[in-house]
Amino acid sequence: MRHSLARAILARVWSAVPVLIGVLIVTFVLIRALPGDPAIQYATSPGAGPEEIAAIRREMGLDRSVVEQFLIYVGEILKGNFGHSMQTGQPVLADFAVRLPATIELAVMAFVMAVAVSLPLGILAAIFRHSWFDQLCRVLSSFAAAMPVFFFGLLLIYIFYFRLGVASEPIGRWPSMIIPPMPITGFATIDALMEGDWQLFGMALAKMVMPAASMAIFAVAPLLRMMRGAMIDALDSDYVLASRAFGLSRARVILRYALPNAMLPVLATMGMVLSTMLGANVMIEKLFSWPGIGAYAVNSLIAVDYAPVQAFVLIVAVIFVLMTLVIDVISAAVDPRYKLRG
Amino acid sequence: MLSLADIRFILRRNLVTAIAGVLIVVLMVVAIIGPYIVPHDPLQTNLREVLRPPSASYWFGTDHLGRDIFSRVITAARLDFAIAIIAVALSAAAGTAVGAFSGYLGGWVDKLLSRLVDVMMAFPLFVAAMALVAVLGNSVQSIVLATAIINLPFYFRLMRAEITQRREAGYVEAAIINGNGLGRILFTFLIPNALPPVIVQISLNLGWAILNTAGLAFIGLGVAPPTPEWGIMIQEGAAMMISGQWWVVVFPGAALALSVFCFSLLGDGIRDIMDPRRRS
Numbered sequence: 001m002r003h004s005l006a007r008a009i010l011a012r013v014w015s016a017v018p019v020l021i022g023v024l025i026v027t028f029v030l031i032r033a034l035p036g037d038p039a040i041q042y043a044t045s046p047g048a049g050p051e052e053i054a055a056i057r058r059e060m061g062l063d064r065s066v067v068e069q070f071l072i073y074v075g076e077i078l079k080g081n082f083g084h085s086m087q088t089g090q091p092v093l094a095d096f097a098v099r100l101p102a103t104i105e106l107a108v109m110a111f112v113m114a115v116a117v118s119l120p121l122g123i124l125a126a127i128f129r130h131s132w133f134d135q136l137c138r139v140l141s142s143f144a145a146a147m148p149v150f151f152f153g154l155l156l157i158y159i160f161y162f163r164l165g166v167a168s169e170p171i172g173r174w175p176s177m178i179i180p181p182m183p184i185t186g187f188a189t190i191d192a193l194m195e196g197d198w199q200l201f202g203m204a205l206a207k208m209v210m211p212a213a214s215m216a217i218f219a220v221a222p223l224l225r226m227m228r229g230a231m232i233d234a235l236d237s238d239y240v241l242a243s244r245a246f247g248l249s250r251a252r253v254i255l256r257y258a259l260p261n262a263m264l265p266v267l268a269t270m271g272m273v274l275s276t277m278l279g280a281n282v283m284i285e286k287l288f289s290w291p292g293i294g295a296y297a298v299n300s301l302i303a304v305d306y307a308p309v310q311a312f313v314l315i316v317a318v319i320f321v322l323m324t325l326v327i328d329v330i331s332a333a334v335d336p337r338y339k340l341r342g
Numbered sequence: 343m344l345s346l347a348d349i350r351f352i353l354r355r356n357l358v359t360a361i362a363g364v365l366i367v368v369l370m371v372v373a374i375i376g377p378y379i380v381p382h383d384p385l386q387t388n389l390r391e392v393l394r395p396p397s398a399s400y401w402f403g404t405d406h407l408g409r410d411i412f413s414r415v416i417t418a419a420r421l422d423f424a425i426a427i428i429a430v431a432l433s434a435a436a437g438t439a440v441g442a443f444s445g446y447l448g449g450w451v452d453k454l455l456s457r458l459v460d461v462m463m464a465f466p467l468f469v470a471a472m473a474l475v476a477v478l479g480n481s482v483q484s485i486v487l488a489t490a491i492i493n494l495p496f497y498f499r500l501m502r503a504e505i506t507q508r509r510e511a512g513y514v515e516a517a518i519i520n521g522n523g524l525g526r527i528l529f530t531f532l533i534p535n536a537l538p539p540v541i542v543q544i545s546l547n548l549g550w551a552i553l554n555t556a557g558l559a560f561i562g563l564g565v566a567p568p569t570p571e572w573g574i575m576i577q578e579g580a581a582m583m584i585s586g587q588w589w590v591v592v593f594p595g596a597a598l599a600l601s602v603f604c605f606s607l608l609g610d611g612i613r614d615i616m617d618p619r620r621r622s
Contacts, residue, residue, distance in 0.1 A: 022461030146603035
């Protein structure tokens with residue numbers, strides 16, 4: 001049996017390859033479809049003649065066939081060359097390296113918050129099915145699903161920063177008057193801890209609470225609904241009935257038997273939520289002036305600076321594909337009933 | 343088909359769906375006649391009436407340029423709904439047709455189209471919308487087209503799955519034997535039978551498309567100021583939340599959230615009505 005599982009996993013990994021190639025083709029077409037001729041943009045003087053432009057064209061490889069250009073493009077990406085940002089003047093990859101930790105840190109924080117709120121609520125809603133509590137959770141999740149994240153973020157800013165004055169200023173990662181720690185890892189909280197400064201750690205954490213809570217709101221509905229549904233299926237199953245017939249305590253039946261079985265579909269939803277948070281937190285980064293990759297990509301897009309946008313789309317799509325793959329393989333390894341798509 | 347008595351019975355059982363439906367009708371009417379009944383010109387600035395809180399003359403207050411927020415919120419409904427409805431209609435029509443075609447034909451055509459859709463699904467929706475706007479240019483038309491393209495895979499997959507299940511059904515075989523062509527088999531026999539899940543998807547999608555349009559406008563893509571649009575109004579009011587003028591953001595935000603809320607409730611309700619097994 002194990003052997004066939006290994007084969008199924010290999011087949012699943014293999015099935016991600018055409019999708020990744022497709023993603024590369026799409027991003028390649030994306031640059032070619034973008035408005036403007038790169039050779040003319042690159043020409044040093046506005047009065048550059050046709051010969052000069054042709055020379056630049058040759059130098060940039062624009063005179064080669066489309067297939068050749070695509071292979072060069074893939075080769076450069078494998079070497080880690082995503083071009084230069086016109087705005088910062090830096091290689092795009094270097095710009096990303098500086099900003100990625102900020103995005104990951106915020107996404108993880110938001111993910112933890114969303115999971116910590118939704119899963120217990122979903123479990124309780126399933127246990128007390130059709131009660132007033134279940135109804136309340138239903139209203140809550142519909143409400144959370146309809147709430148635009150940027151609007152929710154602004155409501156939090158108004159209530160907790162302006163009215164109550166308990167939140168820190170909703171701009172950036174650090175309060176303006178302090179000297180941030182040396183960026184060793186780029187993760188504000190970890191860097192603060194490495195300097196052993198608990199006060200700095202507290203400040204970094206406080207800065208993250210509001211943007212992370214705003215991001216978490218969109219994940220509440222899918223996580224809560226999935227957890228409730230999976231838990232109801234588990235509670236209605238024969239093995240739960242059997243364990244109750246054996247006279248096991250209610251707590252033991254729920255925690256030992258129903259819950260682990262209900263976690264599998266929730267795991268898949270969690271993977272979806274985390275990868276969406278890594279890529280699609282653009283609005284929150286923009287709202288809170290968070291120095292992450294999403295805000296960087298949007299600002300480049302508005303400034304008609306396309307290299308960072310293209311890199312962003314490519315990187316996020318690859319993360320998305322790999323994340324789905326990992327979740328799929330884990331699910332198959334953990335649960336023999338799970339069918340791999342492939 | 344459902345009889346009128348059935349519908350009345352279902353509506354009584356689904357009060358929430360009925361209320362959501364009525365609210366959507368009200369919102370639609372507001373979107374259509376709104377621009378003719380608003381008390382102020384939504385574009386008229388008035389520097390003597392800047393950032394006034396809600397009052398008898400300005401129901402929702404005024405913004406940083408002294409424009410009447412009530413008039414702007416009402417006028418914006420038309421644009422936001424129009425973008426969402428056109429985009430979802432395009433996407434549902436194209437996705438359904440291509441999905442049905444692919445599912446019915448099978449073979450390499452189906453394989454190729456399915457792989458293509460897999461690739462489209464590899465991009466997170468909002469990121470895909472951003473990329474498409476980059477290619478198509480920063481305009482309202484691009485937003486409509488981008489929203490239509492990123493939603494296409496859902497309709498494709500839904501329709502393809504439905505058709506693959508029904509392809510071998512008796513009534514299809516009968517239609518083939520009677521000499522019907524491919525187009526007639528698809529559009530007269532197969533697609534109408536597979537429509538219910540598509541209708542649910544459309545209702546859920548409309549709410550999401552409105553959210554997407556406002557989100558893109560919020561980060562500066564698509565609709566441009568000074569056009570009244572909910573996402574732009576929220577963006578313009580963002581700085582004022584820190585200084586306490588809540589009404590600039592709260593009213594357009596509430597209108598946006600209410601619309602999305604109604605469409606998703608309606609979608610859930612329609613799903614219950616169309617799928618009797620899920621009725622409780």
